[in-house]
Amino acid sequence: MSLLDKCAAYTRRDELREVGLYPYYTPFEGHGRPVARLDGNEYLMCGSNSYLGLSVDPRVREAARTAIDDYGTSFNGSRLLNGNSKLIEELEAELADYFGKPAALVVGTGYQTNLAAVGTLLYRDLGDPKRIALVDKQVHASLIDGIRLSRSADAALRWFRHNDAEDLDRKLAACPSDTETLVIVDGVYSMEGDLCDLPAIVEVCRRYDTTLLVDDAHGASVLADGRGTAAHFGLTDDVDLMTISFGKGLGSCGGVVLGSEILIQYLRNHARGVIFSSGLGPADAAAVLETVRIMRDEIWRPKRVLEIADEIRRSLTALGYDVGPSASPIVPVTMPDDATVFTAWRKLMDLGVYTNAVIGPAASPRLRTSWMATHTPEHVDRAVAAFAAIRDEILPR
Numbered sequence: 001m002s003l004l005d006k007c008a009a010y011t012r013r014d015e016l017r018e019v020g021l022y023p024y025y026t027p028f029e030g031h032g033r034p035v036a037r038l039d040g041n042e043y044l045m046c047g048s049n050s051y052l053g054l055s056v057d058p059r060v061r062e063a064a065r066t067a068i069d070d071y072g073t074s075f076n077g078s079r080l081l082n083g084n085s086k087l088i089e090e091l092e093a094e095l096a097d098y099f100g101k102p103a104a105l106v107v108g109t110g111y112q113t114n115l116a117a118v119g120t121l122l123y124r125d126l127g128d129p130k131r132i133a134l135v136d137k138q139v140h141a142s143l144i145d146g147i148r149l150s151r152s153a154d155a156a157l158r159w160f161r162h163n164d165a166e167d168l169d170r171k172l173a174a175c176p177s178d179t180e181t182l183v184i185v186d187g188v189y190s191m192e193g194d195l196c197d198l199p200a201i202v203e204v205c206r207r208y209d210t211t212l213l214v215d216d217a218h219g220a221s222v223l224a225d226g227r228g229t230a231a232h233f234g235l236t237d238d239v240d241l242m243t244i245s246f247g248k249g250l251g252s253c254g255g256v257v258l259g260s261e262i263l264i265q266y267l268r269n270h271a272r273g274v275i276f277s278s279g280l281g282p283a284d285a286a287a288v289l290e291t292v293r294i295m296r297d298e299i300w301r302p303k304r305v306l307e308i309a310d311e312i313r314r315s316l317t318a319l320g321y322d323v324g325p326s327a328s329p330i331v332p333v334t335m336p337d338d339a340t341v342f343t344a345w346r347k348l349m350d351l352g353v354y355t356n357a358v359i360g361p362a363a364s365p366r367l368r369t370s371w372m373a374t375h376t377p378e379h380v381d382r383a384v385a386a387f388a389a390i391r392d393e394i395l396p397r
């Protein structure tokens with residue numbers, strides 16, 4: 001018996017690849033534009049998270065190049081010791097100001113950001129009070145992994161029904177009075193593309209002595225002209241922790257936790273993913289800094305991507321597709337089962353259109369499309385025509 005036996009027994013990827021139905025790890029030759037190249041062919045990219053199209057913007061690329069000239073390609077260590085820099089501190093100040101929170105802590109990836117925020121806050125030593133996380137059923141996996149990391153483990157995890165503030169209310173009421181609680185939601189849900197019902201969630205949180213975390217990976221850069229879901233609802237002050245990945249609309253790599261000075265200083269000095277990691281590099285940091293500066297002026301970008309997504313939703317619905325409750329640049333196209341996800345993905349690829357194939361356990365079967373401010377009307381027409389062409393082969397009549 002060897003631990004590696006299970007690896008040898010894993011043949012699913014090869015089986016799917018052999019028949020052209022393996023939709024993952026596609027090695028594109030370039031990213032960030034509405035059209036991507038692969039093996040000499042061009043594909044309309046309908047699955048990028050670069051909502052504003054800024055990761056290829058000349059100003060952002062120039063800022064990244066300058067940072068490499070100034071700092072090299074790495075900060076060469078944890079910020080706690082040698083790896084801190086004026087550049088990261090400037091970025092933290094810019095992000096705190098832009099998103100309207102007192103303080104910010106930049107972390108290596110969005111995934112690590114959630115581990116740092118959730119894992120550190122819920123972390124429980126012997127003698128600490130019991131801590132419970134109340135979690136929307138559809139939050140991102142990194143938030144759940146943060147709970148696992150906290151040592152409070154599964155006992156501390158209580159789900160509530162997706163976007164259901166009444167269910168949250170019931171679950172909070174059932175928590176013993178000697179526990180500390182953390183409510184965890186996404187601003188925009190990454191698989192459905194729907195918005196958090198933040199006004200109702202905040203109203204419930206206000207009635208309990210609880211802490212609220214919003215992961216706004218997909219709302220930041222898009223909603224409220226870029227300032228995100230909490231700003232969209234005018235509730236920035238009611239959110240205790242906001243986490244944002246730089247890997248979506250902010251067009252880079254890394255993430256940030258935003259909150260009070262006290263919170264951020266605590267995380268800065270306790271979060272293991274910060275203390276024991278060298279984090280993101282100079283080019284990434286400078287790219288985000290420049291992107292945020294551009295976002296202050298170019299509010300046509302979030303407006304445009306939302307218009308495009310509206311049009312896609314209308315057109316696909318008219319064709320008979322179910323796009324769920326999406327209200328953001330993420331437009332999922334529901335598929336009857338996993339096998340159909342793979343065949344629909346292949347058929348669209350054959351028509352030169354890339355979408356993201358999603359099956360369980362990540363979510364129910366769907367093609368997850370996502371849109372960019374730099375898609376043109378012709379791109380939108382092409383995508384809709386491709387979905388129209390495969391419609392009758394894919395959906396039951």
Ligand code: PMP
Binds near residue numbers: 140142186246247253
């Ligand atoms: N939160 C959400 C809601 C996400 O969708 C993602 C990315 N899939 C992350 C966090 C992780 O971010 P990153 O890709 O920067 O690690």
